[in-house]
Amino acid sequence: MTAAATEPAPPALPAPAAPPPALRRAAARRRRTPYLLLIAGVAWLLVFFVAPMIYQASTSVQTGDLEDGFKVTWHFATYWDALTAYWPHFVRSLVYSGIATALCLLIGYPLAYTIAFRAGRWRNVVLVLVIAPFFTSFLIRTLAWETILADQGPVVSFLNDIHLLDATSWLGVTQGHRVLATPLAVVCGLTYNFLPFMILPLYTSLERVDGRLHEAAGDLYATPFTTFRKVTFPLSMPGVVAGTLLTFIPAAGDYINAELLGSTNQQMIGNVIESQFLRVLDYPTAAALSFILMAAILLIVSLYIRRAGTEELV
Amino acid sequence: MELHETLSPPQYAAMVRSMTGGRAALGRRSLLRAAGFGALAAAGSTVLAGCGIPAAGRQGATASTDHSAQEKVVDFSNWTEYIDVSDDGKHRPTLDAFTKRTGIKVKYTEDINDNVEFFGKIKPQLAAGQDTGRDLMVLTDWLAGRMIRLGWVQQLDSANLPHAYANLEQRFRSPDWDPGRAYSYPWQGIATCIAYNKKATGGRKVTSISQLLEDRSLKGRVAMLSEMRDTIGMTLLDMGELPEKVTDDTFDAAVARIQKAVDAQQIRKFTGNEYTDGLSKGDIAACVAWAGDLVQLRIDDPDIEYVFPDSGFLSSTDNLMIPDKARHKTNAERLIDYYYEPPVAAQLSAYINYVCPVAGVRPYLAKIDPSLARNPLILPDAAMDAKTHTFRSLSDAEDSRYEEKFSKLIGA
Numbered sequence: 001m002t003a004a005a006t007e008p009a010p011p012a013l014p015a016p017a018a019p020p021p022a023l024r025r026a027a028a029r030r031r032r033t034p035y036l037l038l039i040a041g042v043a044w045l046l047v048f049f050v051a052p053m054i055y056q057a058s059t060s061v062q063t064g065d066l067e068d069g070f071k072v073t074w075h076f077a078t079y080w081d082a083l084t085a086y087w088p089h090f091v092r093s094l095v096y097s098g099i100a101t102a103l104c105l106l107i108g109y110p111l112a113y114t115i116a117f118r119a120g121r122w123r124n125v126v127l128v129l130v131i132a133p134f135f136t137s138f139l140i141r142t143l144a145w146e147t148i149l150a151d152q153g154p155v156v157s158f159l160n161d162i163h164l165l166d167a168t169s170w171l172g173v174t175q176g177h178r179v180l181a182t183p184l185a186v187v188c189g190l191t192y193n194f195l196p197f198m199i200l201p202l203y204t205s206l207e208r209v210d211g212r213l214h215e216a217a218g219d220l221y222a223t224p225f226t227t228f229r230k231v232t233f234p235l236s237m238p239g240v241v242a243g244t245l246l247t248f249i250p251a252a253g254d255y256i257n258a259e260l261l262g263s264t265n266q267q268m269i270g271n272v273i274e275s276q277f278l279r280v281l282d283y284p285t286a287a288a289l290s291f292i293l294m295a296a297i298l299l300i301v302s303l304y305i306r307r308a309g310t311e312e313l314v
Numbered sequence: 315m316e317l318h319e320t321l322s323p324p325q326y327a328a329m330v331r332s333m334t335g336g337r338a339a340l341g342r343r344s345l346l347r348a349a350g351f352g353a354l355a356a357a358g359s360t361v362l363a364g365c366g367i368p369a370a371g372r373q374g375a376t377a378s379t380d381h382s383a384q385e386k387v388v389d390f391s392n393w394t395e396y397i398d399v400s401d402d403g404k405h406r407p408t409l410d411a412f413t414k415r416t417g418i419k420v421k422y423t424e425d426i427n428d429n430v431e432f433f434g435k436i437k438p439q440l441a442a443g444q445d446t447g448r449d450l451m452v453l454t455d456w457l458a459g460r461m462i463r464l465g466w467v468q469q470l471d472s473a474n475l476p477h478a479y480a481n482l483e484q485r486f487r488s489p490d491w492d493p494g495r496a497y498s499y500p501w502q503g504i505a506t507c508i509a510y511n512k513k514a515t516g517g518r519k520v521t522s523i524s525q526l527l528e529d530r531s532l533k534g535r536v537a538m539l540s541e542m543r544d545t546i547g548m549t550l551l552d553m554g555e556l557p558e559k560v561t562d563d564t565f566d567a568a569v570a571r572i573q574k575a576v577d578a579q580q581i582r583k584f585t586g587n588e589y590t591d592g593l594s595k596g597d598i599a600a601c602v603a604w605a606g607d608l609v610q611l612r613i614d615d616p617d618i619e620y621v622f623p624d625s626g627f628l629s630s631t632d633n634l635m636i637p638d639k640a641r642h643k644t645n646a647e648r649l650i651d652y653y654y655e656p657p658v659a660a661q662l663s664a665y666i667n668y669v670c671p672v673a674g675v676r677p678y679l680a681k682i683d684p685s686l687a688r689n690p691l692i693l694p695d696a697a698m699d700a701k702t703h704t705f706r707s708l709s710d711a712e713d714s715r716y717e718e719k720f721s722k723l724i725g726a
Contacts, residue, residue: 055365057362058364058365061362064366064367065711069367070366071366072363072365089726146591150595150597151596151597152595152596175579176534263583263725264581264584267725267726278430278433278434279721280714280721281717282714282718
């Protein structure tokens, strides 16, 4: 639309003499090129994003059952019913993924910082170590946590010996002397699974920070902490913003961690959507829940970006 | 007087510029945008309204062309670890023998892990009246019943099934969802039981659902199945109700009873097949389980025990079915019939240890291993038969309602 509006209007009045045809053709070609380059991307979006979205939007306002088919009846009450029935799952999803994102940032930042500034010739090795878990599937990695956190396993025995689990039980994030099937296990699983998505963008933006800026800050009598606060951290903001988004958005919709590491009281909204789609076969409710989740995430992300500043993203 | 006559040419040019490229252009652009949104909304609502999901074709067994004669293959989808495998793990002896005898190649795929998931996978093609690429699949009773109601499976031709017709065990002959077995034949029977790990319970026996739900020494280490009929059915039996006659009231009562155990944090998890892992590790001390799994588990871990509660237990079958539009229907029927020859059935059951649906296998089982012929898990005796119950088949509306309540119970 913007393009149409900026195109010069037909010259009603003495206009500059028309440029020679060859030049005009070249100009037209130049104008067209970006759009031609966009075709693949746009087609991809249309097929894999827009079309399913329209289909789901339609499903969410249908009523019916499998045997008689579903028809669009503009039944918007589904949204309200879904929200009132499953709001605790929404809250839980956002809280879990929020905590996991914060933990990822806390763990990932020092690591990315070390890789960028201190790793020296080990840099590539450490980077590969960060990516290494991706060589096995998401599912296998999460199942491995079931073994690591087994009730009789060494990790849980150790945590019991130092009475850490008593403290976490008192806080309500674990139950009794176990970690599996508790909120702690789910949050740990989310943190672990999405950590590389935090580290990599943090690393790329930290790596671009000019080391001479640190020297300059030192020359100006800044303490290392002040240097970090006033120079390094602000310059790494694009990485922080990108990392948080890449972690939070998929974590909020994840259901594998809650399914494998959680119990009945840790099921997230993804689990509800899965069960509505596959088990209950209530497609409209499932579609409505998906849309509510999408709206909630969009809202949170846009508030976040507004606070953090959009220019940080580029 | 025309406007442009009162303005000098440069003034007019400036105005045109401002209208098209300047701030005034916003007016036109926003107008365009508003019109665009209006058109989009109108078009959108028509598109949305056009997206309904059509009713399932219930005429059933739509005539699809059978390519069995030209293409000597059959595509067989089954559950994981549900067929005999040779010691080196490279061959499936019964299937190989079938190919050798008939020349029909079997493309065997273990792509069923879960009924609901598998239904989600094949539904789009079946609903659109397309070939799923499978000629034979194995579905548990309730899903098999739903497929028949939806008209998505083909009626079997009894002329191709002489052995199956003659040898099907009496107790499997006429389930309420497929009277007379017009659409399905059992692959294996399943018995639902209670399992426990002696080491994890400290030597204590677990023999009833009441104990699972209320014995505080098991707190946080009890699992139940995420398969609604097994978990609710076993609980109903424990309460003295019959799953054959389940009503809204008894269903709700069973759910409420389990909910109490969930709230008391007695129950750790509702699981599918993966309970076997937790049970052998001891994270799960006791659970509702499938007997066939247990036989295989006990080979590795003698601490694991299983019990059929005195109140009775649930039995079900996994059924061979031919989906709509399958390309090789006759070949699939020949494969079904082959597994109803007693020597073949004995070879299969001896390996996987599930309830054998074929009559007359006892002598062949005894020939493989005499203890198998006496195993009530493979050939249920009269005492087992007396305790067997099945879950009533539910209408689609009931099914949806019950599954929704059960989903809430298991957390989602």
